[in-house]
Amino acid sequence: MKEKNLEDQNFSSPRGGEWIETQTQQKLKGTVAIIRERCKGCGYCIEFCPLKCLEFSKEFNGKGYHYPHIKFPEKCTGCDLCGMYCPDFAIFGKKLL
Amino acid sequence: MTQTLELKDKMEGLLRTNRLPHVWCSGCGIGIVLNSFLRALIASETDENKVAVSCGIGCTARISGYMNIDGFHMTHGRALAFATGLKLANPALKTVAIGGDGDMIAIGGNHFIHAARRNIDMLVICVNNFNYGMTGGQAAPTTTKESCGTTAPYGSFENPFNLPFIADACGAVYVARWTAFHVRQLQLSIQEALKKKGFSFIEIFSQCTELFLRKNKYGAGLDEMKFFKQNSVIKNGADTREAEFNSRNDKIVVGKFVDRERPDFKESMDGYFGKVLKDKFIRYEGPLQTKI
Numbered sequence: 378m379k380e381k382n383l384e385d386q387n388f389s390s391p392r393g394g395e396w397i398e399t400q401t402q403q404k405l406k407g408t409v410a411i412i413r414e415r416c417k418g419c420g421y422c423i424e425f426c427p428l429k430c431l432e433f434s435k436e437f438n439g440k441g442y443h444y445p446h447i448k449f450p451e452k453c454t455g456c457d458l459c460g461m462y463c464p465d466f467a468i469f470g471k472k473l474l
Numbered sequence: 475m476t477q478t479l480e481l482k483d484k485m486e487g488l489l490r491t492n493r494l495p496h497v498w499c500s501g502c503g504i505g506i507v508l509n510s511f512l513r514a515l516i517a518s519e520t521d522e523n524k525v526a527v528s529c530g531i532g533c534t535a536r537i538s539g540y541m542n543i544d545g546f547h548m549t550h551g552r553a554l555a556f557a558t559g560l561k562l563a564n565p566a567l568k569t570v571a572i573g574g575d576g577d578m579i580a581i582g583g584n585h586f587i588h589a590a591r592r593n594i595d596m597l598v599i600c601v602n603n604f605n606y607g608m609t610g611g612q613a614a615p616t617t618t619k620e621s622c623g624t625t626a627p628y629g630s631f632e633n634p635f636n637l638p639f640i641a642d643a644c645g646a647v648y649v650a651r652w653t654a655f656h657v658r659q660l661q662l663s664i665q666e667a668l669k670k671k672g673f674s675f676i677e678i679f680s681q682c683t684e685l686f687l688r689k690n691k692y693g694a695g696l697d698e699m700k701f702f703k704q705n706s707v708i709k710n711g712a713d714t715r716e717a718e719f720n721s722r723n724d725k726i727v728v729g730k731f732v733d734r735e736r737p738d739f740k741e742s743m744d745g746y747f748g749k750v751l752k753d754k755f756i757r758y759e760g761p762l763q764t765k766i
Contacts, residue, residue, distance in 0.1 A: 419501030464505025469482040
């Protein structure tokens with residue numbers, strides 16, 4: 378029934394996938410986790426983010442796509458709409474409050 | 475104290491993560507459909523051991539390979555035929571058939587109308603991307619008028635199918651249509667249809683970024699998402715005859731069109747044979763439950 382996922386059970390830092398923690402004065406409302414190697418750069422998360430917190434990063438992933446990164450971490454509410462629109466399971470949102 | 479799993483971990487548990495990134499093109503809507511389906515499974519708290527997915531051939535039918543639940547990759551167009559057999563052999567299972575428009579409606583159209591006529595208890599998800607994507611963008615029965623394909627270089631002149639109307643006319647109990655843009659509504663619709671007993675049909679308009687959109691110069695995947703956003707009108711409970719999408723200038727009518735009750739195949743079979751054969755009839759309740 379269940380297949381063992383041999384590889385990426387814990388996402389080490391080059392693959393991404395950990396919840397992004399930012400040092401700011403105010404308390405963060407939400408955050409996102411971006412799994413960089415899965416991203417194909419379609420830009421849906423950036424376009425449909427209600428508060429426009431995300432933008433394309435200048436770096437490439439292994440396939441040569443620009444993955445998103447969080448530009449305004451203090452704006453993000455963790456609504457997970459980016460996660461719902463992502464066709465590649467590369468981004469997930471989480472509420473912190 | 476048990477720690478509750480986050481949604482991300484539940485999603486990773488339902489995916490075969492060692493197969494990712496998947497084969498679909500950048501910005502393809504099939505990934506969004508899979509995402510919504512898994513989220514609906516999690517939100518409706520369906521037992522994943524009681525769900526079986528059957529898929530045919532095509533881009534969309536590769537969905538079963540990425541889900542960590544029981545799935546079967548069938549021959550072309552026979553996803554519904556397989557799901558019918560599965561449901562009759564093990565009535566405790568919730569069968570889901572997922573396929574593209576070429577798989578469900580073109581080659582599997584006959585299975586589709588008969589499964590809807592018999593009202594077999596299953597959920598059918600049809601991802602309509604207006605062409606045959608995997609084989610190179612040929613014109614399909616759902617290609618809109620004046621849109622080009624590999625086999626229609628000057629544009630298609632045929633009338634496309636109106637899928638909600640076919641499903642409604644054949645007797646489906648739940649008919650809905652959404653686009654890849656309406657993710658939240660799609661998730662709620664799948665949740666609702668999973669609980670529904672009978673033939674439930676959900677059509678999803680999706681974008682074929684590399685073939686249909688590129689051949690017709692309709693822009694990238696993001697432009698098509700904006701097109702879906704601007705051109706769709708939500709009309710819940712509308713007559714399915716209004717839901718036709720013949721050309722790109724039409725409005726896309728989306729929403730839940732039909733939600734009714736009809737006895738499904740097993741219910742009507744048990745009722746009829748119970749009436750005709752009386753004590754001689756043994757009800758079939760599954761491979762292990764039936765005592766003879």
